[in-house]
Amino acid sequence: MTASLRERGIQAVLLDIEGTTTPIAFVYEVLFPFARKALRSYLRDHLDAPDLREPLRQLHEDWTHDLEHGAPPPPWPDAPPDQRVDSVAAYVEWLMDRDRKASGLKALQGLIWADGYHDGILHGDVFQDVPAAFARWSAAGIRLAIFSSGSVLAQQMLFRTSTSGDLTRWITAYFDTSVGPKASADSYRRIATALRCPPEQILFVSDTATELTAARAAGCPVLMCRRPGNRDVPQADFETIDDFGDVR
Numbered sequence: 001m002t003a004s005l006r007e008r009g010i011q012a013v014l015l016d017i018e019g020t021t022t023p024i025a026f027v028y029e030v031l032f033p034f035a036r037k038a039l040r041s042y043l044r045d046h047l048d049a050p051d052l053r054e055p056l057r058q059l060h061e062d063w064t065h066d067l068e069h070g071a072p073p074p075p076w077p078d079a080p081p082d083q084r085v086d087s088v089a090a091y092v093e094w095l096m097d098r099d100r101k102a103s104g105l106k107a108l109q110g111l112i113w114a115d116g117y118h119d120g121i122l123h124g125d126v127f128q129d130v131p132a133a134f135a136r137w138s139a140a141g142i143r144l145a146i147f148s149s150g151s152v153l154a155q156q157m158l159f160r161t162s163t164s165g166d167l168t169r170w171i172t173a174y175f176d177t178s179v180g181p182k183a184s185a186d187s188y189r190r191i192a193t194a195l196r197c198p199p200e201q202i203l204f205v206s207d208t209a210t211e212l213t214a215a216r217a218a219g220c221p222v223l224m225c226r227r228p229g230n231r232d233v234p235q236a237d238f239e240t241i242d243d244f245g246d247v248r
Contacts, residue, residue, distance in 0.1 A: 005140065008221070011143060012143040013143070013145070014175075016208065017158070018150075022124070022158065039089050040089045058107065074087065076091060101177060107151045117160070123162070130244060131164045131165065131167060132245075133245065135170060144170050147179075148174075149177050156168060179194070188218035205223045206225060222238060
């Protein structure tokens with residue numbers, strides 16, 4: 001990408017997290033194990049907390065859908081608190097084993113991670129080039145937004161507690177799968193509406209071909225990000241970068 005973003009008419013940069021701003025290893029070797037280990041104790045301590053009501057409602061809705069569509073999940077007895085904790089935890093573990101992107105699961109994980117970030121046990125991890133790129137784009141008047149399957153809370157905590165400092169001062173908007181699946185073009189159209197910016201002026205950067213295909217179908221210019229530790233992807237018709245410094 002030899003021309004500057006402004007010269008190409010770009011007004012906003014929309015970024016994926018896993019494998020784009022943040023190493024995949026941090027997600028799979030730090031965040032996911034932390035959430036799994038803390039799951040049952042968190043549920044016991046917060047089962048009736050207001051913040052947990054909506055994630056539990058979403059999880060039960062997903063459980064009902066799985067039950068009715070031939071993917072039998074673990075039982076979910078609506079019974080005494082101890083049994084409720086066990087049933088919710090068993091279903092959440094079942095979803096995590098399948099790496100599902102269910103909204104209820106992601107919201108619950110975000111709450112658990114928020115405790116870890118707040119207690120100083122977790123610190124967000126980003127690639128070395130990320131802080132300078134955020135500052136550079138902001139100085140150029142380019143808005144910066146995040147689109148991840150992780151909850152908005154989880155996104156904010158990751159960037160706020162980054163080992164490179166608080167990066168949230170450069171981020172103007174966060175989107176999770178409440179706007180729709182990352183592999184759906186409609187999700188990117190909704191994001192464009194929320195940003196009040198035409199899709200053709202929003203550059204989307206991700207390491208995942210299905211997401212890039214969907215964003216491009218919505219009218220967004222796209223870049224595929226190749227990072228150390230990322231999964232091998234088939235040769236695809238995408239311009240690629242290895243470092244945010246490549247995005248002028």
